[in-house]
Amino acid sequence: MQLRRADVLRGARDLLDAEGLDGLTMRKLGAALNVQAGALYWHFAGKQVLLEAIADDLLAAVAEPPPAGPWDQRLVTLAHKLRQALLGVRDGARLVAETFVTEPNTALAGRIGMRILMDAGLPAEQAAWTMFAVGHYVLGHTIEEQATGPDRDAKLAARAEGDADLRELATAIGADPGRRFEFGLGLLIDGIRVRVGPRTPADN
Amino acid sequence: MQLRRADVLRGARDLLDAEGLDGLTMRKLGAALNVQAGALYWHFAGKQVLLEAIADDLLAAVAEPPPAGPWDQRLVTLAHKLRQALLGVRDGARLVAETFVTEPNTALAGRIGMRILMDAGLPAEQAAWTMFAVGHYVLGHTIEEQATGPDRDAKLAARAEGDADLRELATAIGADPGRRFEFGLGLLIDGIRVRVGPRTPADN
């Protein structure tokens, strides 16, 4: 049974989950698919291209617009879908960060967010810049969230000895990432609201 | 003349600027310092440790608090210093993203931001979470900003054919990164203001 492009993609995702981004090598991927490493180059032009394909695959779920509703709710939904997409595979955020806006689906996600904000009354440029800000926040947050901290929290805690502020910081980073994400997203939404103007009853 | 730890660090930074993160290898670094690659392991336990040292070095400038003043102004100053620090070397943001909160100076920067916000009246946990959000935004933005787009803008522009929204997005990403950064930071600041409460004359 022959290898198809989709098989390579799925194998790469599995290997990524198992070994992390640094452990994902063409040779291991070949072995996992019972094929020589060189054979992969028939399906993908190079490792970089393969990584981009995985990244784009990951973001496919973000390519369709959230259901109608008030702009802030729609935007929150979009941001959550983006985070969930990045969390869909180990080191997903780092992977996307290294290929970023190149892929079709990233652009589509940006397009959708822009529409939401333009419908809310923002001019095109502001809408675009706002989406960049939201995207950057989500990406930064998720990279940190996925940074495997086997010793990370311990290291920070060790350094926090005798420094009340650092102790507080260490505790805060140990909190549920989902709630932290929500909080930061709320800051952005409130900031956007200042520019959009308060909701009117007509928005429903 | 013997090699000192600081020489290795400086050499690594120079090589990073010249070759980028992917081009920074122990062997090339050795060659640049007129030394065998193995010799570097006397000064640093491994490449990872060296990278972390560069990252921490980069963030040293952020470790001291901005001058007194209104909280929003101080926070903006801090965020700018952070961005400038990451821009201090090629791929600086990606580098820091891969080692993140582990380093002393990152923690110190967080501590400083926390103090600013607590002085402004925020409870400790909210102050910490707010700083994470600001940090994640800055990191995400700067990663994108440094993503060498030799073809990136061109790729996006090509895909934008016949899609007015995508064209708008492509134009917006071509804008001055500094102004884009400012805009997104402004969103966050405004969001924080909602929680801190409006400035009073006593803040000066």
Place this chain on the structure above:
DNA sequence: ACCTGAACACCGTTCAAGT
């Protein structure tokens, strides 16, 4: 204390040759 030389176990990528 600091470095060399040489090895070990890996990489990504290419490409003739096979089927």
Place this chain on the structure above:
DNA sequence: ACCTGAACACCGTTCAAGT
């Protein structure tokens, strides 16, 4: 059309041995 085998030019890391 799809893959093997084998090579090429690299990696990070270790470690005896030198000075």
